[in-house]
Amino acid sequence: MSPPPPSDDIDPRALAAAREAFNLARQGNADTLRQMLDAGLPVNLTNEDGNTLLMLAAYSGQADVAKLLLSRGADATRANDKGQTPLAGAAFKGDVRMVELLLDGGAPVDGAGPDGRTALMFAAMFDRIEVLELLLSRGADPERQDASGNTALIAAVMMGAPRAVARLDALAK
Structure with missing residues (x-):
């Protein structure tokens, strides 16, 4: 659930600082973000889309920021x-x-959103074979189903991901 929309009584400086923090997470500026955290910035701060600083860092490939957070x-x-x-x-x-x-920071290997899709399913759908192998080695369940009843193999087939299909099909046999 998203926080309520900003109201006129929120300090504009606080809003600007929050915007800056989200940009720093995307850009990988761990040093400045560390200073902001030290000054009291909430580590799980979310933006208007419910994205945390960690989500933005993860999606943007900012490993140093993710480690810090x-x-x-x-x-x-x-x-x-x-x-x-x-x-x-x-x-x-x-x-x-x-x-x-x-994963090392506590993300469950088979964690999923409301649609039931796991990281393994996303790796399979987009033929991210190196990620798929890592998730399997960490215990991801290839038989787990999303809310529509699809497994990672079915997702890979539907998306035309040949390497993932071959790997997951071999596991099923």
Whole structure:
């Protein structure tokens, strides 16, 4: 659920600082973001789309920022308003390093948003074979189904992801 829309009584300086923090997370400026966290910026601050600083860092491939946020207690399981998790975002992008960081930081390997899609399903759909292998090695369940009853293999077939189809089909036999 998103926070209520900003009201006129919110300090414009606080809004500007929040916007800056989200930009820093996307751009990978861990040093300035660390200073803002030290000054009291909430580590799980969310924007108007429900994206946390960690979600933006994960999706943007900013490993140093993700490490910083995780070390400060960022919630690696928190989904945005579309139900997307940082791990799913990193899997979609094919960012092996970020997937490792998030798993090591507490993201459940089979965690899913309301649609039931896991990071393994995103890796399979977009033929991100290196991420798929990492998730499998960490215990991802290839038989898990999303809300529509689809497994990672079915998702890979539907999206035309040949390497993922071959790997997941071999597991099913």
